[in-house]
Structure formats: C-alpha cells, structure tokens
Amino acid sequence: MNSLIDKYNIPGPRYTSYPTVPFWDDASFTSDLWQQSVLRTFNETNDSEGISIYIHLPFCEQLCTFCACHKRITKQHSVETPYLETVLKEWDLYVKLFGRTPKIKELHLGGGTPTFFSPENLRILLEGIFAKAEIAEHPEFSFEGHPNNTTREHLQTLYDLGFRRASFGVQDYDLQVQKAINRIQPFENVKKVTEMAREMGYKGVSHDLVFGLPFHTWEKMEYTIRKTLELKPDRLAFYSYAHVPWIKGVGQRGFDENDLPSGEEKRKLYTNGKKLLEELGYIEVGMDHFALEHDDLYQSMVSGDIHRNFMGYSSSKTQLMVGLGMSAISDSWYAFAQNNKSVEEYQKIVEEGTIPVVKGHVLNQEDLIIRKHILNLMCRLETSWDLQTAFPEIENALEALKEMETDGLVEISDNTIKITEKGRAFTRNVAMTFDLRMMRNKPETRIFSMTI
Template identity: 95%
Template sequence: MNSLIDKYNIPGPRYTSYPTVPFWDNESFTSDLWQQSVLRTFNETNDSEGISVYIHLPFCEQLCTFCACHKRITKQHSVETPYLESVLKEWDLYVKLFGRTPKIKELHLGGGTPTFFSPANLRLLLEGIFAKAEIAEHPEFSFEGHPNNTTREHLQTLYDLGFRRASFGVQDYDPQVQKAINRIQPFENVKNVTDMAREIGYKGVSHDLVFGLPFHTWEKMEYTIRKTLELKPDRLAFYSYAHVPWIKGVGQRGFDENDLPSGEEKRKLYTNGKKLLEELGYIEVGMDHFALPHDDLYQSMVSGDIHRNFMGYSSSKTKLMVGLGMSAISDSWYSFAQSNKSVEEYQKLVEEGIIPVVKGHVLNEEDLIIRQHILNLMCRLETSWDLQNSFPEIENALESLKEMEADGLVEISDNTIKITDKGRAFTRNVAMTFDLRMLRNKPETRIFSMTI
C-alpha cells in the first residue's frame, strides 16, 4: 500500500462538483443565465423532490489555523442581525424568482461557526425562511456546531425547528496539536454537547476528525479515535488536512510547515486510522466518511440513494441547491453559482435587490455526462457508459485506468469501471481520469491539496 500511495498521492480535487471551481467558465456565465437555470430546475423538481438550502454563516470568534473555509473573524456579535437580515432578503429574491412556494427537503447551516449566532437569532432566521416555504415530508435538517460554544439552548432551539442531525468539529484531542491549530477544545466539551444532543432527541451526531495536522503521530491519532469511540458518534468524517496556504493566505501559515507529518507518517495515519475505525464497527461510505450500520448515510449507500454536492455526502438528493450568504455556492444541476466572498459586498448587492452571484459555470452536454460519471464514482464507486453517455476521451481514460487496474485499484469489464476495496483510498485519482476540464487545461501552478 505504501508504494501505491507514493505513486498516486498527487494534487487533486475532492469533487464536490464537476467541473471543479478552478475550471468554471466564468467568462460565459451571467446572472441571467443562472436565474434561468434555477427556474428550469425548480419547475422540474419542486413538486416531486423539493429543494435543498445551504446557509453560510461565516463568523468565528477566533481563527483555527487548519481552516480553509470562507470566514470572518470577530468577537463583535453586533454583526449577527444585519447579516441575517441580508440572508432573508436574499431568500426573498429567490422566492420571487420561483413564482410559487418552494418545498424544502434539505437544509444545512455551515460556516464559519453557525453557533456563533445566538439561539434567538437562529430562530428568527429559520422562521423567516420557513414562513415562505413548505417543508417536505421527512426533511433532512442539519447544522455544524462548535463544541466550545454550542449550548443546550442552541440544540433545543434547532431541534424545535426540525433539526435532527448535528455535526461537531473535533479535529484532534492532543493538546500539542490543538495548540498548533489554535483550537483548544477539551474532550469534556465534545462529550457535553454530544450527550445533550442525544438527550434532546437528535437522531444523528457526527464528528469531524482530521489527520495530517502539525505534530501528528499515529499515537496521537489513535488516542483521538479511541476517545471519539467513547462517544460513539453515528457517523464520522475522517479528512486529510488540506494544506493550501497559497490559496487561503495567512491562516494556514500559523505553524511551521516542518511541523507537518512527512508523507510516510501521513500514510500511516490514514491506513491505521481507517483500519481502527473499521475494527471499531464503522463502515466506510464513499470517500472520507464512516458510519455505523444504523445511520442514514450508510443506509443510503446500500440503497443507492447516496448523493454528493457542495454540502458533502447526503442521504437525500435534490437537483436544486440554493446557497444563501456570502461565498455560498448554489447548484441547479445545469449550472453552478457562487456569491460574493466579501460580507460587505454581499450585503450591498442584496440591499440593491440583486441576487449576489458573481461567478459560476453553465454546464454543457459533455459536462453533464462527465458530472454523472464522477458522481457515480464518488458515491457508488462504479460507473458505466454506452453511446449516449460516452465522451471523446473515453479511450484515453481507459488507458490511464489500465495501470490502476494492474495495481488492483479498479476492475474494468465491458463498459463498466468498479473501484475495489483496495482502491477506495484512490477514488479521487480514478475520478481524475474522467475530468476532461482539468486534463485539457492542466494548471500551471498547484491549486489542489494532495489526494491522500
């Protein structure tokens, strides 16, 4: 396995979309085209499957130096009300575009730190969203919470509004690692919020763990995993730290790069971590995720209903995902759009009655074919094709995959590719052989994190 990781550990996308953001055709994108695409998908699917809503809540009280999210660091909670007012005005613009009541199937609060906001303000936000929407039967509402500031009132308020899944960012429990990433977070805090969520009635609690952080050793990673298992979260994200300071700037320069584990050490963190999680009863789902057999995410993998978009893996699927808030990305299936990354500019556009998207991509027929293949690989670890969903470079892709087949990572038969158990760690590499936008426009500089 080590030699394979040496061979295939190269920069590559995480494929929450295709095309990936660096290869969007922003020059051909316009807000009018985006709105036409949204309306098309809304009319096709709102009555049957509903829509997803992602709300980006960007504020954090302190900077975690491992973080690659779009955020604003402040301790001034006076920013809450004007920001939420802008989000509700943006929602009004979409509802007006729809022309009739949207049906919300899935809703996620991400950040930043959603629990930076007071429970009362979160209630005002969500009641404002729901006042102009219908809630689908069996909705999936989830949020990201910081264990240090998520209160019982946060949990109860969101539960009363229909939330049944909470995700807590743990990262690591070792004091030296926590200090390096500026995330001092005792185990007791995580235990407290996890226990409270279950007492209130949340059906699913997820913890995020990150391997490859500064000063990481297997002993420290094993300690974190075993402490996590004392709380038995229903699902886990087990991410490789994405070190991309050339994109995210000063935040990821909060420690010496020599403090990061070597390639060989990081391999050990991944392979040993995966093995231990499986020994402790977790089943790998897609890429980077693990779930207990009762969890909806695992069940959706078994049934073939699992989906992946900018919110990550989901047990429910909608074609239309509306992103609200600064930097939020929306997805109409036929088009992507991203809002302004400046809080002030975002709010200014909304105040002017403008849907605040500033970049995006309209997918052509070839993009739609490739997107489905990559989604199949990321969610179901296999894909098939015929004349209707083939593409010009299919022979080149198969040629690239032959070496992976020889290494036991994929199985190719007729017009089908299946990723083997051995090849799960290299799912991103397999998907990259289909990524025509990237293959045709090879970046001159490094823009992605490493695949392992």
C-alpha cells in the same frame, strides 16, 4: 499499500462538483443565465423532490489555523442581525424568482461557526425562511456546531425547528496539536454537547476528525480515535488536512510547515486510522466518511441513493440547492454559482435587490455526462456507459486507468469500471481520469491539495 500511496498521492480535486471551481467558465456565465437555470430546475423538480438550502454563516470568534473555509473573525456579535437580515432578503429574491412556494427537503447551516449566532437569532432566521416555504414530509435539517459554544439553548431551538442532525468539529484531542491549530477544545466539551443532543432526540450526531495536522503522530491519532469511540458518533468524517496556504493566505501559516508529518507519517495516520475505525464497527461510505450500520448515510449507500454535492455526502438528493450567504455556492444541476466572498459586498449587492452571484458555470451536455460518471464513482465506486453516456476521450480515460487496473485499484469489464476495496483510498485519482476540463487545461501551478 505504501508504495501505491507514494505513486498516486498527487494534487487533485475532492469533486464536490464537476467541473471543479478552478475550471468554471466564468467568462460566459451571467446572472441571467443562472436565474434561468434555477427556474428551469425548480419547475422540473420542486413538486416531486423539493429543494435543498445551504446557509453560510461565516463568523468565528477566533481563527483556527488549519481552516480553509471562507470566514470572518470577530468577537463583535453586533454583526449577527444585519447579516441575517441580508440572508432573508436574499431568500426573498429567490422566492420571487420561483413564482410559487418552494418545498424544502434539506437545509444545512455551515460556516464559519453557525453557533456563533445566538439561539434567538437562529430562530428568527429559520422562521423567516420557513414562512415562505413548505416543509417536505421527511426533511433533513442539519447544522455544524462548535463544541465550545454550542449550548443547550442552541440545541433545543434548532430541534424545535425540525433539526435532527448535528455535526461537531473535533479535529484532534491532543493538546499540542490543538495549540498548533489554535483550537483548544477539551474532550469534556464534545462529550457534553454530544450527550445533550442525544438526550434531546437528535437522531444523528457526527464528529469531524482530521489527520495530517502539525505534530501529528500515530499515537496521538489513535488516542483521538479511541476517545471519539467513547461517544460512538453515528457518523465520522476522517479528512486529510488540506494544506493550501497559497490559496488561503496567512491562516494556514500559523505553524511551521516542518511541524507537519512527513509523507510516510501521514500514510500511517491514514492506513492505521482507517483500519482502527473499521475494527471499531464503522463502515467506510464513499470517500473520507464512515458510519455505523443504523445511520442513514450507510443505508443510503446500500440502497444506491447516496449523493454528493458542495455540502459533502448526503443520504438524499435534490437537483436544486440554493446557497444563501456570503461565498455560498448554489447548484441547479445545469449550472453552478457562487456568491460574493466579501461580507460587505455581499450585503451591498443584496440591498440593491440583486441575487449576489458573481461567478459560476453553465454545464454543457458533455459536462453533464462527465458529472454523472464522477458522481457515480464518488458515491457508488463504479460507473458504466452506453451510447448516450460515452464521450470522445473515453478511450484516453480507459488508457489512464490500465495502470490502476494492474495495481488492483479498479476492475474494467465491458463498459463498466469498478473501484475495488483496495482502490477506495484512490477514488479521487480514478475520478481524475474522467475530468476532461482538467485534462485539457492542465494547471501550471498547484491548485489542489494532495489526494491522500
């Protein structure tokens, strides 16, 4: 396995979209085209499946030096009300565009740190969203919480509003690692919020772990995994640290790059970590995710309903996902759009009565075909094609996959490709062979994190 990781550990996308953001055709994108696409999808799917909403809440009180998210660091909580007022005004613009009542099936609060906001302000935000919508029969509402500042009031307020899933960023429990990434977070804090959520009735608690952080050794990673298992979260995200300081600037320069584990050490973190999680009862779902058998994410993998979008893996799917807030990304299936990345500019554009998208991509027919193949690979570990879903360069993709087939990572038969159990770690590499836009426009500089 180590030799295969050496061979295939190259820069590559995580494929929360296709085309990936660096290959969007911004030049031909306009706000009018985006709105036409939204309205098309809304009219096609709102009655049957509803919509998803992602709300980006970007504020954090301190900078975690491993973080690659769009955020604003401040201890001034006076920013809460004006920001949320703008988000509600942006929602009003979409509701006006829809022309009739939207049905919300999924809603996720991400960040930043959603629990930076007071419980009362979160209630005002969500009641404002719900006042102009219908809630689907079995909605999926989830939020990301910081264990250090998520209170019982946060959990109860969100529970009362229909939230049943909570995700807590753990990263690592070793104090040396925590100091290096500026995220001091005792196990007791995670234990407290996890147990409070369960007592309250949350049906799903997820923890995020990251391997490959500065000063990481297998002994430290094993300690973190075993401490995590004391709490038995329903889901686990087991991410490789994406070191991309050339994109995210000074935030990820908060430690010496020599403090990062070597390639060989990081391989050990991944392979040993995955093996230990499986020994402890977790089942790998898609890529980077593990779940217990009772969890909806695992059940959706078994049923074939699992989906992947900008929010990651989901146990259900809607074609329209509306992103609200600074830097939020939306997906209408036929197009992608991203909001302005500056809090002030985002607020200014919305105040002017305009949906604040500033970049995006309208998918052509070829994009839609490739997107389906990549989604199949990322979610179901296989894809197949016929006359309608073939594409001109498919022979090139198959040629690129031959070496992976020889290495036992994929099985190719007739018009089907299946990723083997051995090949799971290389799912991103397999998907890359279908990425026509990247193949035709190979980047001259490094723009992605390593695949493993």
